[in-house]
Amino acid sequence: MTSRRKFLAGGAAGLAAASAMPAPAVHAQSPIRWRMQTYAGPALAEHVVKPAIDAFNRVAAGQMEIELFFADQLVPTGELFRAMQRGTIDAVQSDDDSMASPTEVTVFGGYFPFACRYSLDVPVLFNQWGLGEIWDAEYTRVGVKWLSAGAWDPCHFATKDPIRGLGDLRGKRVFTFPTAGRFLSQFGVVPVTLPWEDIEVAVQTGELDGIAWSGITEDYTVGWADVTNYFLTNNISGAWAGSFFANMDRWHELPAHLQELLRLTMDSSHYYRQWWYWGGEAELRTTGTKLQLTSIPDDEWATVESAARVFWDEIASESETKARVVSILKEYNATMEKAGRPYRYGG
Numbered sequence: 001m002t003s004r005r006k007f008l009a010g011g012a013a014g015l016a017a018a019s020a021m022p023a024p025a026v027h028a029q030s031p032i033r034w035r036m037q038t039y040a041g042p043a044l045a046e047h048v049v050k051p052a053i054d055a056f057n058r059v060a061a062g063q064m065e066i067e068l069f070f071a072d073q074l075v076p077t078g079e080l081f082r083a084m085q086r087g088t089i090d091a092v093q094s095d096d097d098s099m100a101s102p103t104e105v106t107v108f109g110g111y112f113p114f115a116c117r118y119s120l121d122v123p124v125l126f127n128q129w130g131l132g133e134i135w136d137a138e139y140t141r142v143g144v145k146w147l148s149a150g151a152w153d154p155c156h157f158a159t160k161d162p163i164r165g166l167g168d169l170r171g172k173r174v175f176t177f178p179t180a181g182r183f184l185s186q187f188g189v190v191p192v193t194l195p196w197e198d199i200e201v202a203v204q205t206g207e208l209d210g211i212a213w214s215g216i217t218e219d220y221t222v223g224w225a226d227v228t229n230y231f232l233t234n235n236i237s238g239a240w241a242g243s244f245f246a247n248m249d250r251w252h253e254l255p256a257h258l259q260e261l262l263r264l265t266m267d268s269s270h271y272y273r274q275w276w277y278w279g280g281e282a283e284l285r286t287t288g289t290k291l292q293l294t295s296i297p298d299d300e301w302a303t304v305e306s307a308a309r310v311f312w313d314e315i316a317s318e319s320e321t322k323a324r325v326v327s328i329l330k331e332y333n334a335t336m337e338k339a340g341r342p343y344r345y346g347g
Contacts (some may be wrong), residue, residue: 031330032258034090034250037080039242040100041071041196041221046153047276049093052269055115058260064258066091071196078193081245085144090250095242096179103138104321110240111155112175113308115329117238117336118207119274122151127241129332134325137241143189145251148263151241152164153277155180157232158219159210160203166303175199176212180236183311184212187310217280220288231291235303236308242271 038049045068053068073085080092092099093148096109108115116122126132126149139146157163159172170188174181181191189212194202200223202208211224215235219225244266250257287291316326336343 009120010247025090027040029063031062032061032254034064034066035069035093036066036093037069037071037074037083037089039071039077039080039094039161039196041222044218045070048273049220051272052265055268055331056265059261060258064224064254069292077196079259081144084245084247084293085142087247087249089247091244091246093242093244094214095177100178101139101144102142105135105138105299105321105325107179107315107322108325109179109242111180111237111327112241113183113236113311114238114305115241115333116151118340119151119153119239121332121336122149122239123270125328125332129328131325132327133320138321139245140248143248145248146248147244147246147251148266148270149241150273151264151277152242152273153215153217153236153281154239155212155237156215156235157212157225157230158214158291159230159232160228161209162230162292163232163296164294166300172209173207173212174212175202175208178203180212183308186238186307200224200227214240215277216284216288216291217277219291220280220284225290229292230294233285233295234291236304274284283313 036053040048050068053066057065067087070076074089077094077098078100080089080094081101083089084092085213094109096103096106098110100106101109116125126135132149135146135149155176157174159170159174161168162315163169163172166187169184171190172188173190173192174184175194176184176189178191178193181189181193184247185191192208194208199208199211199213203211203224210228211219214222214224216225216231219228219231222321249334254262312326312329316323333344
């Protein structure tokens with residue numbers, strides 16, 4: 001009993017001593033912080049990227065935080081690639097064309113004329129027809145991580161004066177994407193490059209006659225429907241193609257689970273745009289009150305579609321990689337035509 005009492009007393013004292021010792025310090029790990037800039041202004045970003053980034057920050061639960069900046073907020077859109085490559089910013093949401101990336105696929109970003117008819121064409125081309133592998137290789141070559149491509153809206157003209165024939169395009173000063181402007185110039189369009197936030201005022205002051213940068217959903221969302229009068233139902237592309245990119249070093253610094261979370265976030269962003277634009281285009285064409293719809297007759301517009309095929313061949317002649325992309329676009333569109341409705345009107 002004496003031994004037992006000593007043992008119990010010693011154990012109690014030991015426990016008391018242990019409880020009196022300070023607990024080991026636990027240092028909270030600082031979150032990984034990224035700065036991402038989008039091509040979109042604030043009103044548009046509220047739909048095309050902000051919901052997804054907000055969700056990422058919530059789910060990352062303090063492990064990582066992405067600070068989102070809008071068009072031209074940190075650097076001009078045309079300097080986005082270089083800023084990301086240098087590490088001035090960590091990630092970008094843009095099309096290749098607008099951010100002037102030095103790759104062979106840059107010309108196909110944004111609105112490559114008549115490359116697709118519907119928004120679903122874009123993810124199919126990237127995920128099933130090999131464009132994703134080409135983009136990944138091209139950006140790896142210049143030290144940037146291409147992450148994911150998705151579709152936005154179709155490209156239509158919103159103008160102050162009505163467009164009812166190709167002749168009405170002649171002399172029109174239009175804000176549009178570089179490659180789209182290069183193509184449209186053969187029809188007399190005068191492409192104009194301005195900061196995104198200046199477009200509305202430029203239309204009001206007469207510096208611009210119109211915009212060929214979006215569909216009708218964006219025209220209403222960002223205020224362009226308030227300064228233009230007409231919406232041309234003919235489009236030069238069924239969907240804008242844009243991507244998420246990251247500085248290569250910063251991407252590889254991320255743990256695998258955060259890389260996966262970011263990929264899931266991008267997929268969520270792509271999905272949101274699929275239904276937001278698709279529904280918005282139909283609703284605002286039929287119930288919108290700010291823009292009057294006009295159309296160029298099909299037989300006249302067919303000359304524009306034919307010119308696009310000539311333009312494709314001109315682009316294909318510039319490099320082996322461009323020829324490979326054009327070949328995929330031709331084969332894909334031929335397959336869709338053969339498949340018939342609902343993929344294409346013929347078949």
